[in-house]
Amino acid sequence: MIPYAGIVYDLSESHSVYASYTDIFTPQSYFDRDNKVLAPVTGQSYETGLKSEYFGGALNTSFALFLIKQDNYAEYDGMRADGQDAYKAVSGTKTKGxxxxISGEVMSGWQLLAGYTYAQPRDKEGKRINSNHPEQLFKLATNYQLSGDLKNLNVGGNLTWQGSTYSELDSSIKADAKEGSFAVVGLMARYDITQDLSASVNLNNVFDREYLSGYGLYSTYYYGDPRNLMLGMKYRF
Structure with a gap:
């Protein structure tokens, strides 16, 4: 049984503050250089925040502060002799951020979802860990349903922005790969032909941004999808 405690206090009908604490115990499937499974991740997680709702619950906002302390955190450690990935357990890590x-209906027919996350994972010496994941991430998605004769048409778009990432190999090879901050934009349109049948078109990576979407062995990397167009039809039974 993992200990958990939480409290919520209603400031008003629209605003609530909360705080929570929980222990962490997560078994792992990562192997070290000696082909041994890493011990479970243990630690503590603290969170406090504010949640609000507007227009009778049509629009919701939230803000949270968190601190996560972990031992046996799995960090990439190169390759084993058999060619598989190796990981090492790092203790005394802290992730704070x-x-x-904000999500919901901003005005009649207009839906919005936007979120920003800042998470700073560090080892006990203060060095950044898990650097192949961005410390900053912003996502925005919006959809608008037209009115009148075009009431069956929905148009929208999305934007994803993330901070810099990198992958480095602390070995004789001294290889690394880096990606600065970047944004990717998408557009969409959907037309409801009937109550159950709809057609859609999505234009992804509108500005054909070249970016690294992930990292592989020995700090190699691979690119995200270039600009592309997707057409689709959906029928609901």
């Missing part, structure tokens, strides 16, 4: 989100 905050996240903010």
């Amino acid at each position: 905050f996240e903010a989100e």
Whole structure:
């Protein structure tokens, strides 16, 4: 049984503050250089925040601060002799940060979802860990349903922005790969032909941004999808 405690206090009908604490115990499937499974991740997680709602619950916002302390955190450690990935357990890590989100109906027919997360994972010496994941991430998605004769048409878009990432191999090879901050934009349109049948078109990576979407062995990397167009039809039974 993992200990958990939480409290919520209603400031008003629209605003509530909360705080929570929980222990962490997560078994792992990562292997070290000696082909041994890493011990479970243990630690503590603390979070406090504010949640609000507007227009009778049509629009919601949240803001949270968090601190996560972990031991046996799995960090990439090169390759084993058999060619498989190796990981090492890092203790005394701390991840602190905050996240903010707004979601719901801004005005009649206009839906919005936006969120920003800042998470700073560090080892006990203060060095950044898990650097192949961004410390900052912002996502925005919006959809608008037209009115009148075009009431069956929905148009929208999305934007994803993330901070810099990198992958480095602390060995004789001294290889690394890096990606600065970047944003990717998408557009969409959907037309409801009937109550159950709809057609859609999505234009992804509108500005054909070249970016690294992930990292592989020995700090190799691979690119995200270039600009592309997707057409689709959906029928609901």
